[in-house]
Amino acid sequence: MSGDGRVFTLGEVSKHSSNQDCWIVIDGKVYDVTKFLDDHPGGDDVILTSTGKDATDDFEDVGHSSTAKAMLDEYYVGDIDSSTVPTKTKFVPPPPPKQTESNQKQSSELVIKILQFLVPLLILGLALGIRSYTKTPSS
Known part of the structure; x- marks a missing residue:
């Protein structure tokens, strides 16, 4: 890992959202996956749709293997400033009408x-x- 302790805002990460320069956020870490786009089994569009936001849920929902998770280490560039990431709201169904x-x-x-x-x-x-x-x- 070579992040050098850098911390990025979500705004900074969002600027890297093309197939020539692609950064994603997973589990509070920022990854430059530009070099991996062509090799991604699901195609580059799958990754590109996860830029500019916290892509943790997208990454986990697919069910990536432990090998795929380990591959992230070589693309690590720093951490995300969590105060710039919108909080996730969980859906809580309303109580049944009394x-x-x-x-x-x-x-x-x-x-x-x-x-x-x-x-x-x-x-x-x-x-x-x-x-x-x-x-x-x-x-």
Whole structure:
């Protein structure tokens, strides 16, 4: 590693975003990967889309091998000033809406209305079933 303890801002790193001069940030370290662009198995576009930002997630999501991670050492030029990198915000889903008393009241009223309709139908069906079962056949 030959970074000489240099610290770069994200703005400085962002200026190196072409296929003639390409720097990326991974895990707080800055790498000049210009010489590697032509050899990258995924093509240079994959790397170029990760310039100007913290590319750690992009790098990790692909599942690079330990060999690929070790290769980074030869491209190391310094560290990133973490205060210049925007903080990552994690998505936190909103809590489910709480049922208000009116919603609970409406739900229980709906159940009561359904039962008021079904119970008489069940009684009628039961009465007809008993009548037809106990009816004596006429001769």
